Amino acid sequence: MQAKAVALKTRPDGMPKPDDFQIIDIEAPEPKDGQIQVKNLSMSVDPYMRGRMVDRKSYVPPFQIGEVLTGGCIGQVVKSASPDFKEGDYVSSAWGWREAFTESAEGIQSLGTIVAPASEYLGAIGMPGMTAYVGLLEVGALKDGETVFVSGAAGAVGSIVGQIAKLKGCTVIGSAGSDDKVELLTKELGFDHAFNYNDGSILGHLKELAPGGLDVYFDNVGAEHLQAAIMCMRPFGRIALCGAIATYNDTSPRPGPNNLSMAIGLGLTLRGFIVNHFDHLAGKFRSDMEEWVTSGQIITKETVYTGIDQAPEAFIGLFKGSNTGKMIVNF
Amino acid sequence: MQAKAVALKTRPDGMPKPDDFQIIDIEAPEPKDGQIQVKNLSMSVDPYMRGRMVDRKSYVPPFQIGEVLTGGCIGQVVKSASPDFKEGDYVSSAWGWREAFTESAEGIQSLGTIVAPASEYLGAIGMPGMTAYVGLLEVGALKDGETVFVSGAAGAVGSIVGQIAKLKGCTVIGSAGSDDKVELLTKELGFDHAFNYNDGSILGHLKELAPGGLDVYFDNVGAEHLQAAIMCMRPFGRIALCGAIATYNDTSPRPGPNNLSMAIGLGLTLRGFIVNHFDHLAGKFRSDMEEWVTSGQIITKETVYTGIDQAPEAFIGLFKGSNTGKMIVNF
Numbered sequence: 001m002q003a004k005a006v007a008l009k010t011r012p013d014g015m016p017k018p019d020d021f022q023i024i025d026i027e028a029p030e031p032k033d034g035q036i037q038v039k040n041l042s043m044s045v046d047p048y049m050r051g052r053m054v055d056r057k058s059y060v061p062p063f064q065i066g067e068v069l070t071g072g073c074i075g076q077v078v079k080s081a082s083p084d085f086k087e088g089d090y091v092s093s094a095w096g097w098r099e100a101f102t103e104s105a106e107g108i109q110s111l112g113t114i115v116a117p118a119s120e121y122l123g124a125i126g127m128p129g130m131t132a133y134v135g136l137l138e139v140g141a142l143k144d145g146e147t148v149f150v151s152g153a154a155g156a157v158g159s160i161v162g163q164i165a166k167l168k169g170c171t172v173i174g175s176a177g178s179d180d181k182v183e184l185l186t187k188e189l190g191f192d193h194a195f196n197y198n199d200g201s202i203l204g205h206l207k208e209l210a211p212g213g214l215d216v217y218f219d220n221v222g223a224e225h226l227q228a229a230i231m232c233m234r235p236f237g238r239i240a241l242c243g244a245i246a247t248y249n250d251t252s253p254r255p256g257p258n259n260l261s262m263a264i265g266l267g268l269t270l271r272g273f274i275v276n277h278f279d280h281l282a283g284k285f286r287s288d289m290e291e292w293v294t295s296g297q298i299i300t301k302e303t304v305y306t307g308i309d310q311a312p313e314a315f316i317g318l319f320k321g322s323n324t325g326k327m328i329v330n331f
Numbered sequence: 332m333q334a335k336a337v338a339l340k341t342r343p344d345g346m347p348k349p350d351d352f353q354i355i356d357i358e359a360p361e362p363k364d365g366q367i368q369v370k371n372l373s374m375s376v377d378p379y380m381r382g383r384m385v386d387r388k389s390y391v392p393p394f395q396i397g398e399v400l401t402g403g404c405i406g407q408v409v410k411s412a413s414p415d416f417k418e419g420d421y422v423s424s425a426w427g428w429r430e431a432f433t434e435s436a437e438g439i440q441s442l443g444t445i446v447a448p449a450s451e452y453l454g455a456i457g458m459p460g461m462t463a464y465v466g467l468l469e470v471g472a473l474k475d476g477e478t479v480f481v482s483g484a485a486g487a488v489g490s491i492v493g494q495i496a497k498l499k500g501c502t503v504i505g506s507a508g509s510d511d512k513v514e515l516l517t518k519e520l521g522f523d524h525a526f527n528y529n530d531g532s533i534l535g536h537l538k539e540l541a542p543g544g545l546d547v548y549f550d551n552v553g554a555e556h557l558q559a560a561i562m563c564m565r566p567f568g569r570i571a572l573c574g575a576i577a578t579y580n581d582t583s584p585r586p587g588p589n590n591l592s593m594a595i596g597l598g599l600t601l602r603g604f605i606v607n608h609f610d611h612l613a614g615k616f617r618s619d620m621e622e623w624v625t626s627g628q629i630i631t632k633e634t635v636y637t638g639i640d641q642a643p644e645a646f647i648g649l650f651k652g653s654n655t656g657k658m659i660v661n662f
Binding site: 222226236241242243244247253254255256257258259260261262263264265266267268269270271272273274277 | 575591598605
């Protein structure tokens with residue numbers, strides 16, 4: 001099967017540009033023993049991929065120039081030469097950034113019975129949703145009734161963080177990068193308060209909206225957001241360090257918060273994590289989140305681009321705030 | 332009883348100077364009902380006191396201009412009008428920076444049977460020792476056999492941190508501010524490695540001495556030390572934020588570590604604390620530490636100044652690295 005795919009042409013310097021990517025033709029051949037041939041339906045673009053475009057040691061190895069990028073995707077089996085899969089099965093794999101692939105069935109996950117649209121398994125019921133779930137409940141050690149702040153709250157992770165916190169009876173404050181997103185948070189997603197971080201000082205907003213302080217801060221943004229949140233933490237508060245999208249396109253290291261020593265007197269915990277650290281909770285997450293999504297207790301938002309050639313634009317859009325909720329590329 | 336005491340004359344700007352303090356005459360009168368009259372034997376000077384000299388909201392209220400400073404001290408009861416104390420009892424109180432006092436017995440702790448010299452109850456068996464104990468074992472969640480780095484390792488807290496870690500079978504690296512102190516750490520206190528942080532880059536020393544990385548960093552210093560330690564942490568490492576003596580005399584906020592986002596991929600925890608957060612462990616701490624000190628498993632070091640008029644110099648010396656181990660003023 002012929003397919004199109006996206007390769008890394010040059011390593012981005014600062015903000016990625018369309019020219020850093022190249023659409024190429026690939027072949028997804030007949031599967032050999034143990035392989036499956038899959039046609040992708042939806043692929044994910046995620047902020048963490050920016051880190052893999054830099055040639056440095058990190059928790060995932062860097063992408064190589066000229067090679068097809070990888071990332072989360074949902075597809076359907078076209079032909080199977082593996083006893084574990086049959087034609088028509090929905091699968092979740094890391095073989096994104098391409099319309100189709102033929103690969104060893106090992107490491108490819110059958111989704112089994114799915115109860116929501118396939119793309120939800122890239123969003124609320126997928127990696128971003130699980131990131132929100134473990135980051136808030138395990139890393140942030142959220143307790144019922146606490147006050148929670150989440151930055152990048154209209155994004156794939158943030159929008160779920162805030163809604164889980166509401167399910168736990170918490171007061172939830174979110175920041176987002178436009179007035180439309182702010183309105184979405186309070187009007188549709190049930191946040192108690194939200195503010196536009198491009199309008200006024202973040203610290204000023206937080207002091208006004210959380211006069212009693214914060215118990216948990218879920219950090220997707222870093223930089224000024226992190227420093228302002230530290231200023232507002234209550235004693236024994238927890239900060240879940242999930243991402244620092246404000247800094248991903250920095251070309252030199254940016255100084256950290258100048259008030260980290262406040263953590264001493266207040267007994268604050270700052271803890272970094274990635275979702276893979278919590279693989280043992282995948283089963284519990286999926287059953288909880290499928291229930292929340294299908295019952296409407298958690299509302300999911302997607303920003304959808306269509307066609308493999310749109311994938312670079314979708315990815316670049318993550319850093320321009322073009323997405324509300326999960327950024328998806330459908331084929 | 333007439334006595335001398337030290338009052339705060341002016342709030343220090345940057346490094347404290349002798350002129351910021353004033354020796355004054357005070358009276359410790361006959362005790363009234365519920366009071367005790369105490370002659371102090373030893374007082375403590377500690378880095379945290381610098382923070383109380385600034386007029387700002389913190390975990391302890393600021394010292395007031397013209398008033399006698401307070402801080403940990405050990406004394407003996409001269410006259411008691413409290414049923415809980417009798418003449419000759421050793422007591423631990425916060426009425427330091429004065430030769431004698433008469434105060435309500437409430438809040439003053441009888442030391443009961445003491446098994447080591449009184450000043451040890453300001454050091455290894457006192458607040459600094461307990462800071463080391465809870466910071467390493469609770470906040471740092473030390474596990475046997477791990478690799479531990481402690482900064483300011485020749486100080487009152489750091490020298491105990493390293494020795495407790497050795498008792499737990501760990502590999503211990505310490506930093507200190509002079510070659511003499513470095514030699515003390517490795518030759519007398521049993522540290523595996525030590526380096527002079529005024530000689531070469533901290534990161535360079537750490538990479539050489541802990542090529543496999545660090546599991547726990549006990550931070551007494553902050554600034555460059557913290558950034559270098561983050562660079563060297565192993566996955567799921569813990570950083571106990573205890574102090575940031577390098578920054579206490581800063582006159583404007585100093586940027587934090589520029590590599591805090593490494594905590595995400597590595598799953599690092601940075602947790603601040605003060606010893607009071609762990610009051611419930613005081614009994615266990617005292618019995619463990621009395622055993623370690625009296626058996627010689629933990630060696631204690633003191634730098635002793637004599638006379639109340641030397642107290643300001645002793646305090647200022649903390650920020651110049653004049654002390655090895657616990658800085659004490661004896662009367």
